[in-house]
Amino acid sequence: MKNIDLRSDTVTKPTPGMLEAMMQAEVGDDVFAEDPTVRRLEEKTAAIFGMEAGLYCPSGTMTNQIAIRIQTQPQQEVICDKRSHIYNYEGGGIAYNSLCSVRLLDGNRGVLSAESIEENINPNNIHHPETALVALENTVNKGGGSYYTLEQIASISEVCKKHQLPLHLDGARVFNALAVTQEPPQAYGKYFHTISVCLSKGLGAPVGSVLVGSQSLIEKARRVRKVLGGGMRQAGYLAAAGLYALEHHIPLLNEDHRRAKVIAKQLKNLTFVDQVLPTETNIIIFSLKGLTPADFLQKLRAYHIQAIPFGKNEIRMVTHLDFDDAMLEEVLAALKEIDRLWIKD
Ligand SMILES: Cc1ncc(COP(=O)(O)O)c(C=O)c1O
Numbered sequence: 001m002k003n004i005d006l007r008s009d010t011v012t013k014p015t016p017g018m019l020e021a022m023m024q025a026e027v028g029d030d031v032f033a034e035d036p037t038v039r040r041l042e043e044k045t046a047a048i049f050g051m052e053a054g055l056y057c058p059s060g061t062m063t064n065q066i067a068i069r070i071q072t073q074p075q076q077e078v079i080c081d082k083r084s085h086i087y088n089y090e091g092g093g094i095a096y097n098s099l100c101s102v103r104l105l106d107g108n109r110g111v112l113s114a115e116s117i118e119e120n121i122n123p124n125n126i127h128h129p130e131t132a133l134v135a136l137e138n139t140v141n142k143g144g145g146s147y148y149t150l151e152q153i154a155s156i157s158e159v160c161k162k163h164q165l166p167l168h169l170d171g172a173r174v175f176n177a178l179a180v181t182q183e184p185p186q187a188y189g190k191y192f193h194t195i196s197v198c199l200s201k202g203l204g205a206p207v208g209s210v211l212v213g214s215q216s217l218i219e220k221a222r223r224v225r226k227v228l229g230g231g232m233r234q235a236g237y238l239a240a241a242g243l244y245a246l247e248h249h250i251p252l253l254n255e256d257h258r259r260a261k262v263i264a265k266q267l268k269n270l271t272f273v274d275q276v277l278p279t280e281t282n283i284i285i286f287s288l289k290g291l292t293p294a295d296f297l298q299k300l301r302a303y304h305i306q307a308i309p310f311g312k313n314e315i316r317m318v319t320h321l322d323f324d325d326a327m328l329e330e331v332l333a334a335l336k337e338i339d340r341l342w343i344k345d
Pocket of ligand 1: 010058059060061062064085086137139140141170172173198200209
């Protein structure tokens with residue numbers, strides 16, 4: 001029986017077409033800025049988001065951390081949501097890499113309002129850390145794939161401009177957000193100073209994220225990437241997978257969203273499920289009643305299905321490129337069966 005892995009959208013394997021593109025890549029030494037495929041990926045990603053330049057990095061953690069490092073000074077503060085990846089899942093990198101404190105807000109499933117951001121900008125007083133950067137996440141992983149509209153982003157950007165604060169986006173799943181809003185990605189360049197774009201999540205590349213921003217910010221970012229050991233040599237083989245993903249996989253995100261919604265709908269009818277967060281993109285988060293996450297995951301494993309515990313009583317499932325309609329049917333049947341047996345117990 002085939003394993004069905006819904007732990008994350010990072011679990012995908014390159015498709016034959018992607019592997020072929022990787023095999024055919026023209027490469028050079030990217031630390032000498034001589035890899036034409038990496039260049040193409042950086043330029044293409046920057047152009048998509050209306051930015052001047054891009055920097056290819058091994059991971060989304062690195063692009064986020066570099067963005068924070070180049071837009072803050074030690075002793076300053078970063079405003080972000082309490083669910084944000086940069087705060088929860090990057091190993092304390094804001095403190096470690098940038099020597100900054102964090103102001104955590106409680107947005108609507110991680111989506112912040114311009115008002116709450118403005119209220120949390122510190123006054124100019126030596127007792128407080130100086131607010132230096134606002135960081136959004138779109139979609140919000142821990143918010144169950146919730147997303148910002150351009151209108152919301154525009155009003156946050158207005159507050160940032162008024163207070164002369166740069167605005168960073170953790171866009172690990174920005175294409176998932178854009179698939180729902182149908183808004184033009186180029187508009188993001190007007191509002192954000194830096195965007196981290198992941199190629200290894202819903203887009204299905206094996207590795208890599210691109211940080212996009214102005215020419216001068218990306219020059220600074222290149223220095224920080226070097227000191228973090230993120231300069232790669234013939235990285236074009238990997239960048240080719242990213243280019244292939246940008247060229248072929250964006251429209252497929254809608255399928256991931258459709259399948260996630262079908263699972264969420266089914267979960268709402270099961271007796272062991274307490275609440276399901278609204279499922280708008282490819283992330284399904286639900287809480288359990290009468291069953292621990294460990295028990296539930298063990299039951300799922302009996303059907304060769306994997307998900308992950310997410311918080312004390314919650315489970316996360318993520319749909320992705322390697323999850324098809326036949327697998328969806330298997331998941332629906334397994335959930336129904338687990339529920340039936342659980343009621344009987
Ligand atoms: C919202 C978000 N940002 C950043 C990252 C970091 O990406 P990476 O695993 O490539 O470091 C992830 C990873 O899952 C994520 O979900």
